[in-house]
Amino acid sequence: MLKIFISNLKEYNNGKIIGEWVSLPCEGLEEVLNKISNNGNDELFISDYETDISNLKISEYDDILQLNEIAEEIDNLSDDELIAFQAYLEQYANNMEQALEEVRQGNYRIYYNCDNMEDVAYQAVNESGLLDGVPEQVKMYFDYEAYGRDMDINRTFIQIDNSFVELY
Known part of the structure; x- marks a missing residue:
């Protein structure tokens, strides 16, 4: 299980928390990213995550799409x-x-x-x-x-x- 909270960096810097929890792998991830980033106009970051996979660490600026692909591979193990x-x-x-x-x-x-x-x-x-x-x-x-x-x-x-x- 891997869940990440994806946040809009611009809104975060303005004191607002705009984002949502996403369970990976996620089929409609690009739509979620577009929604949170105002159709790609704002930068995104991972502000939190939850996982039951020991030793797995997620960075704020990991590539979210690549992380989704990796999560799919992990899911199939x-x-x-x-x-x-x-x-x-x-x-x-x-x-x-x-x-x-x-x-x-x-x-x-x-x-x-x-x-x-x-x-x-x-x-x-x-x-x-x-x-x-x-x-x-x-x-x-x-x-x-x-x-x-x-x-x-x-x-x-x-x-x-x-x-x-x-x-x-």
């Missing part, structure tokens, strides 16, 4: 892709285009239901079969906490809620 997108936003300091491109390329791996890197290490070891064939008496001495710490040092992980996203 799967749940996994949205988690990865949020991680890339944190990694790339809110560069939405770059984050979307990385998600499109599938350059991530999500570890679900993890509170810490020890949990991530446990999943990674079990899925990779790293300890397959090792006797149980030896497996119980494996240090998942240390392995997780090394994973965190050597790779890039971003925590989003109760998941860790590994970025490639």
Whole structure:
């Protein structure tokens, strides 16, 4: 969910708040922009926004039409892709285009239901079969906490809620 409040800059500077909340993506956005800007005669800016996408930041002077296109792409992301997108936003300091491109390329791996890197290490070891064939008496001495710490040092992980996203 992404909503922005689009304001008329000239009217704002004159002490009036002329604008409206718009949920993105919005099909009739150009008509809304024309209405608020007096048919393109006045400059517009984004005076507020609301979103449930963590790490997403909107600037006052972001290109509203481009933001609408990006919102449409975000709207079409799967749940996994949205988690990865949020991680890339944190990694790339809110560069939405770059984050979307990385998600499109599938350059991530999500570890679900993890509170810490020890949990991530446990999943990674079990899925990779790293300890397959090792006797149980030896497996119980494996240090998942240390392995997780090394994973965190050597790779890039971003925590989003109760998941860790590994970025490639």
